[in-house]
Amino acid sequence: MRYLERAVTLEIEPSRCNGCGMCASVCPHAVFRLEDHRAVMADRGACMECGACARNCPQQAIRVRSGVGCAAALLAGGPGCAPTCGPKDGPTSCC
């Protein structure tokens, strides 16, 4: 399933990348691929803005407006507000 791809804010600064591959390992949607020892966005539209790549890039080469894409939480508290998570578990669940 794909979401609103043009809304995605993910950006990479190739000159900072050292090709460590961390972004590709942590991304749950296979957005990054290594090409000639540099990370490239192979599927930018699949990004869910979880922020895992940016947080784990040792070179700070990645920027993304990250947060939980959850309407209930955003309506209740505005962006950046932690949602009240339900008792859901596993990869398929949030707030």
Place this chain on the structure above:
Amino acid sequence: MSADERCTSATVPDRRDEPWLDGMRTTAAGEVPRVKTRLGALDLLGAFEARWAIGRMEYRVPPGLYAVGEPTAESTVLVTANYKLSFDRLRRVLGGRNAWLLVLDTKGVNVWCAAGKGTFGTDEIVRQVGATGLERIVSHRQLVVPQLGAPGVSAHEVHRRCGFRVVYGPVRAEDLPAFLDAGLRASPEMRRVRFGLLDRAVLVPVELVMGARHMALIAASALLLGGLGLDGYSLANVRAHGLTAAAMVVASFLAGTVLGPLLLPWLPGRAFAVKGAVLGLVLVGAFALGPWPGPVQTGAWLHLAAWTLLVPAAVSFVVLNFTGATTFTSLSGVLLEIRYAVPLQKAAAVLGLGLWVTGLFVR
């Protein structure tokens, strides 16, 4: 009193009497409780209750270090959250293995949600590594962290602050044995989240329970309001309009919480608000044209117009709220939907309500 002493004196005693524990393992940093790798009836009952949001606030595991099997100084350390369902899922796949489990204090929230909030994160890993005396228990300096925790964890920061190297494990606990057997290597398939029919189906009960109170309140108000009419307030009106209205509220709620998640990939559009609105229109169509005395047969055109606005607005709103439970909706996308869809939903709701009330007084 050092952090270690505080930990062993305060948390271990109340960890001993849990039914899922199985004795103690002596280590260089004191006794560590051992967990069973087979789930008991109580674990399964608890999982069922958590799925239905019964007593969910108590469903946590005391944080700290646990042993699986007979772990040694060389055994792998697996990090997890202290939400019991996450914890149970992990220990169940570790049958016949020796490992350490480092349970972070995420306030009983699962890995994915806690990582988004930052409670499953760098600070808490560094804190638990220190509090449990992990560097005295294991000789290696490696932690296996679930990949879904990565939004909250910075691998290089953990390494800098406590000397442990973070290796990200697979997304799903079921893949953990294969990951461990492959020497801590995850296949690309293990790194991807899925959101299949079953994944969506298990979320339905919680959506139902969480929304039920609001739904009941609205349905009851609709039932009572329906008694109004030109002839004052009457039970006959409640039967004629209130019952229909309450049924529409319940039907919209069920469509949004059950059909919405289940039919998600097949509903047209990418925006959840659009998917919900389409589902709502189908529902109104079934209501208007179905083999029962609907508004078309009874000539209640104002009410048909009202429901054509109200039901899609309501279902659209409920389905939009499901974005929080999915694994592919981005913050920016949801903000975009809120900016455009919510004002439309509100306008349709106000207009629809006006038409419906007018319809009570016009014959």
